[in-house]
Amino acid sequence: MLNETTIQIIKSTVPVLEVHGTAITKRFYQMMFSSHPELLNIFNHANQKQGRQQTALANAVYAAAVNIDKLEAILPAVKQIAHKHRSLGVKAEHYPIVGQHLLAAIKDVLGDAATEEILQAWADAYGVIADAFIGIEAEMYVQSEQQEGGWADFRAFRVERKVKESDVITSFYLVPEDGRALAAFEPGQYVSVQVDIPGESNTHIRQYSLSAASGLPYYRISVKREDAADGRPAGKVSLYLHEQVQEGGILRLSAPAGSFTLDREDKRPVVLIGGGVGLTPMVSMLHTLAQTDPDRQVTFIHAAQNGKVHALRREVEELARANPQLSVHWCYTRPDGADRERGDYDREGYIDLPWLQSAIPAADASFYFCGPVPFMKAVNRMLKTWGAADADLHYEFFGPAAQLEQAAE
Template identity: 50%
Template sequence: MLSEKTMQIVKSTAPVLKERGTEITSCFYERMFKAHPELKNIFNMSRQQTGGQPKALAYTVLQAAENIDRLEALLPVVKQIGHKHKSLQVKPEHYPIVGKHLLEAIEAVLGEAATPDILQAWAEAYEEIARVFIDIEKQMYEEAKKEGAWEDFKPFVVLEKRRESETITSFYLKPADGSDLPEFTPGQYVSVRIKIPGEQYFLTRQYSLSDAWNKDYYRISVKLEAEEGQPKGKVSSYLHEEIEAGSSLEVSAPAGDFSLSGQTDKPVYFISAGSGITPVMSMAKTLAAQESGREITFVHAAKSEKHQAFKEEAEKLVSGNPNNRLLFIYSQASEAPAEHAVKGRLNEDLLKTIVKDQDGEFYVCGPLSFMKSVIEGLQKLGVPTENIRYESFASSLEMQIAN
């Protein structure tokens, strides 16, 4: 237990962390990678370069400082980060390394303002925070083991590679040892680790499982990250251009807390954009296969019909119930869209025509700006916040920062 004095000192640092937090975390990552370059095998170095990861960590540190006297308030965020750590194989032995370099970064950035009392208080606070993470992640590892999941990364073979749209390609993955695959929760993701020729370290990325569970294969569907004026994504472009049926990949066990709720007969709304269709496709296919009779409204926004993935699958999954609805929204349609589609964007007026029951369950996934717009629109329509679940591929932490 932390002393009252320690908690008060840590809370008193919140204003400076709010102002200089990203500066501290950027310094932290620079120092840690210099001392432990092997950790570049775990971290997404692209997010280091864009500043997304330092910003997300700065937000987490600030939240820890503001809530140090009631860490239970952080449990939802801790569990979310814990799932990511589990998928990357972060272990207890990594936490002392992080703590050492975080304290050094605080001292380096704040200079004389980082008094011995502040550094000691943060050392004690970090130990307490790390213990919470380690305990939760230990429980996650143990639960996964009971459910038949594997530890670390496991060799898989690509059974099939299928182009779903102009930018999204699916990979059907089977364990190289031929073993059956454990069940996962619809909405979860796996980490894929590859060694690209010319790269010094492993590159690891998370991809949502895009199909309902079966024991024979997992399916991931990868968007080619190649926006105009931006460098191509190293991993997505390698998967699209170099990986074929018969290729080998290393895959972690499923993780993630963006999941389909059970034990209810409420109507369910799946609202996605771009590659955000992947986890909700897994959810929708699972729900449709259960034949529970729940009404499904499936809405997806894309640039055009060429960018629309899983068109036939989506049409099939809503066909089992006359009350189900399907809507594709194309922002750059060159001609009159086909059946189930409209031209435009998912704005507040269109959202009004979609939402028939504010007490339904809403699952939202896509780019950050899309997420904010949809969630704000749903709230204006009277949908309770607790009925909205979301997954942002930018980062759920960045979603909270933006809010």
């Protein structure tokens, strides 16, 4: 527990974190990786280069400072981050390293303004927050390893099948190399894939949503090929998976993780909205609902540029034909001539609220959505405008954790 003096000192630094938070976290990562280059085997290099990881950490530090006297308010965010840490292999021994360099970065950026009193207060606060993460993650490691079919750290999987789903998305069907059982997972969860890319000095880890239902003899991930575009570099891991990993190849996976999961107790209508490769957790949820809750009304909406990049369409339509409680709607932002000739989509252009209302029976439903950040910002705004309750809006970012309102800023 923190004493009142420490709490007040931490709260007094909130305005400083608003201005200098990202500068502090940027300097933190520079200092930490310089002293501990082995940690580059855990962190996503692309998120580092694009500044996404620095921003996510700045947001987390800011939230901790604002809520330092009621840390239970940020417990859902702590659990979400803890899931990612467990899947990446973050361990208790990493936290003192982080604390040391975070305090050093605060001192480096703020200079004389970071008094000994402020640094000691943040050291005390960091200790409390780190202990919370360590405790939660320790429980997750035990649960992951001791569940039926579970395992610790990373496990070798063989690519049983590699299926091209669209011009940009390919599915990988993965079976355990040791032939042992597979752990069950909740629809919406992901696995971390660890790869050694020829010519790279560090291993790379990426997280991919599981795109099939649990209970099958394989895991399936459906990966978008991230080519260089608009000044953004190509995705090293996605290109490696698409171009170099073939059937029979070996990938190392962590056990399934993630807090973006389907609430199976809620029997109200459920709406699944995916944009681009964000359809992957939506498809897992759709399969699960069709198998386990055949009386629940489900609306499945997917937005893609056109038919060439639209993955898993036939699979979803087959589910809808076999399950009358499922309704499916396609939105193509830039349909090509073949799409228009077939007329096999429901909306051209971006999703807007009137069209969304025409596709969804009522706002009193449970909503799950995933896709590019601008897409999720728009969906979140429309659903709130319609009157959907915050508690009914569930979403997942592909990348460092953030809030949609913060992403908008």
